[in-house]
Amino acid sequence: MRLQKYMAMCGVAARRKCEEIIAAGRVTVNGQTVTEMGTQVEENDEVCVDGVRITPEEEKHYVLYHKPAGEVTTVSDEKGRETVMDRFRDFPVRLYPVGRLDYDSEGLLLLTNDGELAQRLTHPSCEVDKVYLARVTGNPSNEAIDRLRRGVYMEGDQRRTYPAQVRVVRDESLFSDILVTIHEGRNRQVRRMFDAVGHKVLLLRRVRFGPLELGDLRRGEWRELSAEEAAQLHRL
Secondary structure, three states, X not given: OEHHHHHHHOOOOOHHHHHHHHHOOOEEEOOEEOOOOOOEOOOOOOEEEOOEEOOOOOOOOEEEEEEOOOOEOOOOOOOOOOEHHHHHOOOOOOOEEOOXXXXXXXXXXXXXXXXXXXXXXXXXXXOOOEEEEEEEEOOOOHHHHHHHHHOOEOOOOOOEOOOOEEEEEEEOOOEEEEEEXXXXXXXXXXXXXXXXXXXXXXXXXXXXEOOEEOOOOOOOOEEEOOHHHHHHHHHO
């Protein structure tokens, strides 16, 4: 089995992140530092990450978390900011976030120790729908909404975004609340999409990820998925 796949099975991280960990020289196999992606490992090999031996975790956990703004969606932060993992230091297994939410954004974040599932859900070919509620300045015109639906060119990106589902749910004099459904995961994408049509995002909350709904979960609260919800993710 390839080393990065084994690491994902052990719940270290999604496979692409495991490749970064290997390349950084943080992994040893039977006491030898390994940086090659094609390294094969056997069941009885001793694999360590940062000096700690890892083994496949039989019981998988899936957690739905309402991330508040002001937390970084990483395991650690070089600037010393609070991370989503600070909430789960006492959890019985080590969890990892599936994808990211911006520091200034809030809403539904999935965490799991199932590295294989995390890899599938974040791969572009999976095209998992992500629904955001965006509060933006002013009242976007019909033309601006149509542009978002067709796809826009964002600053610093030469690729046009894929068509999005866009629906205005509240229209006040100073702001509008808009539901946006996308399946891409570019950096700060929803904010940059609205920048491209002349409107600044004031608040951004992810309310759905695939079949999972944020519901009435409050900021900072979390719950484990039901067996049926986990099965729905695997069927994606």
